[in-house]
Amino acid sequence: MADVYNWQLGREMQYRFREAHPERQFAAIFNINRCIACQTCTMSCKSTWTFSRGQEYMWWNNVETKPYGGYPKYWDVKLLQLLAEANPDGQVWDAAEKADQQPYGVYQGKTIFEAAAEAGNEYAIGYLPSEEEWTGPNFYEDTARGPEGRRNQYFEEGSELPEHKTWFFYLQRICNHCTYPGCLAACPRNAIYKRPEDGIVLIDQERCRGYRKCVEQCPYKKAMYRTNTRVSEKCVACYPRVEGSDPLTEGVPMETRCMATCVGKIRLQSLVRIEDGQWAEDPQNPIYNLVRVEKVALPLYPQFGTEPNIYYIPPRWVPRPYLRQMFGPGVDEAIERYTHPSRELLAVLQLFRATQKIIFRYEIEEGEQVLDTEVNGRRWQMYNDTVIGFDRDGNEAVRLSVLEPFHVRPQQYLNSI
Numbered sequence: 001m002a003d004v005y006n007w008q009l010g011r012e013m014q015y016r017f018r019e020a021h022p023e024r025q026f027a028a029i030f031n032i033n034r035c036i037a038c039q040t041c042t043m044s045c046k047s048t049w050t051f052s053r054g055q056e057y058m059w060w061n062n063v064e065t066k067p068y069g070g071y072p073k074y075w076d077v078k079l080l081q082l083l084a085e086a087n088p089d090g091q092v093w094d095a096a097e098k099a100d101q102q103p104y105g106v107y108q109g110k111t112i113f114e115a116a117a118e119a120g121n122e123y124a125i126g127y128l129p130s131e132e133e134w135t136g137p138n139f140y141e142d143t144a145r146g147p148e149g150r151r152n153q154y155f156e157e158g159s160e161l162p163e164h165k166t167w168f169f170y171l172q173r174i175c176n177h178c179t180y181p182g183c184l185a186a187c188p189r190n191a192i193y194k195r196p197e198d199g200i201v202l203i204d205q206e207r208c209r210g211y212r213k214c215v216e217q218c219p220y221k222k223a224m225y226r227t228n229t230r231v232s233e234k235c236v237a238c239y240p241r242v243e244g245s246d247p248l249t250e251g252v253p254m255e256t257r258c259m260a261t262c263v264g265k266i267r268l269q270s271l272v273r274i275e276d277g278q279w280a281e282d283p284q285n286p287i288y289n290l291v292r293v294e295k296v297a298l299p300l301y302p303q304f305g306t307e308p309n310i311y312y313i314p315p316r317w318v319p320r321p322y323l324r325q326m327f328g329p330g331v332d333e334a335i336e337r338y339t340h341p342s343r344e345l346l347a348v349l350q351l352f353r354a355t356q357k358i359i360f361r362y363e364i365e366e367g368e369q370v371l372d373t374e375v376n377g378r379r380w381q382m383y384n385d386t387v388i389g390f391d392r393d394g395n396e397a398v399r400l401s402v403l404e405p406f407h408v409r410p411q412q413y414l415n416s417i
């Protein structure tokens, strides 16, 4: 095991391989507050990549309902249980050590890699989900209940929605294209690699022999085994689109299918620049801005230690202890900033799902003040600023104002259908 630096943990940790970083890293932000669980992202991924025989159960993108649901079933509960056994003193963070380069403080527990090193037999702790656990995504999580003993049936006299007595939320999940992937560390064939140009993690289908170590040791359970080809597969981050080979974007990098089709406009994707193994300071990159400057978007289970590259704006209505165990100690600050956004943050939030071209940089043109009010007991002013997103080549890809255009249908066209 080598010592590598994990900025999300604020410290060095042990990993199978020495540090080797890409020039740019594929990264995205999902705003949980806006997801309506329409599953358009799920179906657009499925119809692009996993519609063939042997891939029936493969949902590289899934949206699950928390706190009850998960795909495969109980994946995070099981992982947290394994991590809890390895950390009898708790998965503790020292938030007092927060600093620019370690925005969440320092994680003092063991990661999945360190727990395995101690046990001495694998590269990361993990488990293989059972076939039953892979049965179906969002299985009875968010649908009406059926009569007792009869599955997939409805009450003839009508049905009622499940009673989530206090709260629930939707968690959108794809492969995190981790900086220190558990799947890559686990592979005895060295069949998994991280691309130097964009950090996308791929499985070489020729080298894979289907040992399923990646399925076992990806803590997010995003590597999947295909029984008819006897090799493993995973999310490929729509790499032909990210490479810009789709004619629709005239050769510039394009968002993945799940990002580009998001109905709720909850997703924003970019490529962050890496220098000396760290995110290069780049405050005009929207992902850098939201993760490192505004700090409204947080990694999922950072304590696993893989340094995942999908970030989440946490849901504001969910009990904080639940969110802290899921997103780490940055939760309170993230929600505070999201519910009382700075002038710049409000403008950058407009960029979500606004163009199929990947936005590498943004600029803001200031507009007039349109609101002076109180939010959470504090004065808050809103400005109709304009945010402009630029593609890889520096060309304008999108332009949006904080206030949406308002159209009034003329009197003579009312009821004209």
Ligand code: SF4
Pocket (backbone or CB within 6 Å): 034, 035, 036, 037, 038, 039, 040, 041, 042, 063, 172, 261, 262, 263, 264, 265, 266
């Ligand atoms: S398409 Fe967007 S809004 Fe719909 S489920 Fe997926 S992430 Fe949520």
Ligand code: SF4
Pocket (backbone or CB within 6 Å): 174, 175, 176, 177, 178, 180, 181, 182, 183, 184, 201, 217, 218, 219, 220, 221, 222, 223, 234, 306
């Ligand atoms: S989420 Fe899992 S499959 Fe994806 S890179 Fe990380 S460890 Fe590998």
